Amino acid sequence: MIDNFFKLLGIPSSQLITCANQTLYMVFVSLVLGSLIGIIFAFTLVLTAKGGLKENKFVFNTLSFVINTVRSIPFIILLVFILPVTKAIVGTRIGTTAALVPLTFFIAPYIARLFENSLLEVNKGIIEAAKSMGASTFEIIIHFWIPEAKSSLILATTIATISLLGATAMAGVIGAGGVGDLALTYGYERMNSALMTFTVIVLIIFVQIIQALGNYLARRARGRR
Amino acid sequence: MSSTNETVVRFINITKDFTQGKNVSRALNHVSFEVNKGDICGLIGFSGAGKSTLLRMVNELETPTEGDVEVLGHSLKNTKGKKLRDIRKRIGMIFQEFNLLESKTVFDNVAIALKLNGESKDYIQQRVTTLLEFVGLSDKKDSYPYELSGGQKQRVGIARALATKPEILLCDEATSALDPDTTESILNLLSKINKELQVTILFVTHTIRVVQKICNKVAILEHGNLVEFGNVIDIFSNPQSTIAKKFVGAVIPNVIPKGIKDELLKYDGKYKLIRIFFHAQNATDDVIWQINNRLNVHTNVMFASVSELQDVVLSVITLQITGTEDDFKKVYDYISSRQIEFEEISL
Numbered sequence: 384m385i386d387n388f389f390k391l392l393g394i395p396s397s398q399l400i401t402c403a404n405q406t407l408y409m410v411f412v413s414l415v416l417g418s419l420i421g422i423i424f425a426f427t428l429v430l431t432a433k434g435g436l437k438e439n440k441f442v443f444n445t446l447s448f449v450i451n452t453v454r455s456i457p458f459i460i461l462l463v464f465i466l467p468v469t470k471a472i473v474g475t476r477i478g479t480t481a482a483l484v485p486l487t488f489f490i491a492p493y494i495a496r497l498f499e500n501s502l503l504e505v506n507k508g509i510i511e512a513a514k515s516m517g518a519s520t521f522e523i524i525i526h527f528w529i530p531e532a533k534s535s536l537i538l539a540t541t542i543a544t545i546s547l548l549g550a551t552a553m554a555g556v557i558g559a560g561g562v563g564d565l566a567l568t569y570g571y572e573r574m575n576s577a578l579m580t581f582t583v584i585v586l587i588i589f590v591q592i593i594q595a596l597g598n599y600l601a602r603r604a605r606g607r608r
Numbered sequence: 609m610s611s612t613n614e615t616v617v618r619f620i621n622i623t624k625d626f627t628q629g630k631n632v633s634r635a636l637n638h639v640s641f642e643v644n645k646g647d648i649c650g651l652i653g654f655s656g657a658g659k660s661t662l663l664r665m666v667n668e669l670e671t672p673t674e675g676d677v678e679v680l681g682h683s684l685k686n687t688k689g690k691k692l693r694d695i696r697k698r699i700g701m702i703f704q705e706f707n708l709l710e711s712k713t714v715f716d717n718v719a720i721a722l723k724l725n726g727e728s729k730d731y732i733q734q735r736v737t738t739l740l741e742f743v744g745l746s747d748k749k750d751s752y753p754y755e756l757s758g759g760q761k762q763r764v765g766i767a768r769a770l771a772t773k774p775e776i777l778l779c780d781e782a783t784s785a786l787d788p789d790t791t792e793s794i795l796n797l798l799s800k801i802n803k804e805l806q807v808t809i810l811f812v813t814h815t816i817r818v819v820q821k822i823c824n825k826v827a828i829l830e831h832g833n834l835v836e837f838g839n840v841i842d843i844f845s846n847p848q849s850t851i852a853k854k855f856v857g858a859v860i861p862n863v864i865p866k867g868i869k870d871e872l873l874k875y876d877g878k879y880k881l882i883r884i885f886f887h888a889q890n891a892t893d894d895v896i897w898q899i900n901n902r903l904n905v906h907t908n909v910m911f912a913s914v915s916e917l918q919d920v921v922l923s924v925i926t927l928q929i930t931g932t933e934d935d936f937k938k939v940y941d942y943i944s945s946r947q948i949e950f951e952e953i954s955l
Contacts (some may be wrong), residue, residue: 527720
């Protein structure tokens with residue numbers, strides 16, 4: 384029965400699994416890298432902002448400008464525009480690993496803005512209480528700011544993950560593979576509507592799982608089970 | 609704990625300007641006064657008087673534009689980094705909005721101050737347990753702040769502020785978000801902290817009843833100026849400024865009630881009205897009896913009020929004395945000789 388199903392889709396099951404793996408790999412690695420860069424950028428923004436703990440107009444304006452600039456470039460263009468950078472970093476311009484570079488470039492500034500928002504949502508009074516307890520800036524971040532923003536940071540990461548999932552579909556342009564690419568090359572170009580429908584369903588399931596997981600973790604972080 | 613002569617907080621000629629665009633507004637104007645170890649000093653004023661700004665200078669959450677604050681023997685001017693953080697650890701602070709971490713349990717909220725000090729797990733466990741017992745929240749240690757009432761949240765705030773055994777406790781409108789009963793219980797707790805743990809307290813408030821209930825010193829601020837500062841009993845007995853009279857008048861009536869005034873207006877004999885301030889230590893004095901019998905001057909009690917201040921009872925009696933100028937002089941000399949405060953008032 385399963386064999387019949389894959390006959391209907393027109394591809395072997397192994398290819399489908401490879402594509403799913405490629406997608407998950409791209410999403411996971413660029414999400415981790417993007418979140419790391421994103422949280423550093425976000426803290427740099429909130430700390431150097433006007434009235435922040437380390438107010439610094441120059442750093443704030445520069446970083447804000449860089450983030451806006453990168454975010455202005457549509458992903459499909461970013462993908463090919465930074466190919467020389469990709470080559471310099473991972474040594475190749477094509478393939479799944481090569482796609483990690485533009486994906487990270489794409490998602491890091493987005494995550495930075497989402498995280499910046501989450502951090503700004505934290506009640507200023509808590510930062511003040513932390514200061515009054517003699518906490519250093521680093522201790523404020525670790526013991527007060529991150530725990531209080533955690534729930535919101537998780538939801539922001541969820542949004543970023545879903546955006547990344549969408550972006551991976553375009554990574555096929557540089558031969559990265561993945562579920563989205565499968566839908567475009569096999570489903571769309573070969574007019575295989577069964578496969579097209581199937582990949583869409585797979586993507587819907589991915590998104591539902593990511594969102595449900597994100598909601599669950601955010602709820603737990605708020606201390607409400 | 610009774611007040612001592614050891615100064616723990618000294619405001620030296622504090623001025624604070626806030627600049628917004630081209631507008632400069634002066635929040636504090638050359639304010640100087642001292643708070644001694646063991647004091648519960650109330651900073652009172654209407655909104656925008658600069659009282660919170662002044663309080664927040666004690667742990668350098670605000671810095672003065674001019675002047676300096678000396679805390680526990682250290683000048684805060686040019687004090688930064690680790691040295692400043694170490695001073696802050698000797699000062700606890702509680703807030704109107706409590707400022708608890710919503711993501712942490714009551715236990716963890718209190719423990720955080722100790723974690724910052726690098727205390728051991730065993731010590732933290734034992735210290736937090738003691739603190740929660742002290743503030744009466746032992747049964748809530750695993751609750752989250754959203755499960756607590758306002759009064760309970762403030763108790764957690766107090767436990768957190770006391771965790772590092774501070775010498776000074778700053779209270780920024782700490783009871784303003786609470787109902788009267790809860791306010792009462794929080795004030796009792798603060799009073800207990802002052803007495804049992806020898807903590808000096810600075811309390812910002814806009815309610816004179818808070819000052820009346822727990823403070824021994826009071827600083828009255830208006831538009832950034834220190835209008836009056838001194839012992840609560842002195843200021844309550846004899847407020848000088850309009851704003852002090854207004855605040856004190858809310859708890860000790862200093863206007864003659866209309867009914868009495870109308871009666872007095874009809875009275876055509878020669879008389880004087882005086883207000884006598886009795887403290888508890890005068891309680892057994894027989895001043896009025898002496899005036900009537902020994903001086904043979906006729907008196908009539910118009911009205912009286914009694915207020916309980918922190919440790920003392922202040923009774924204010926308004927007396928009508930009838931007689932001649934000679935009689936009045938005799939009475940005034942006599943009251944003065946008994947070292948009891950009084951003042952002549954007019955209708």
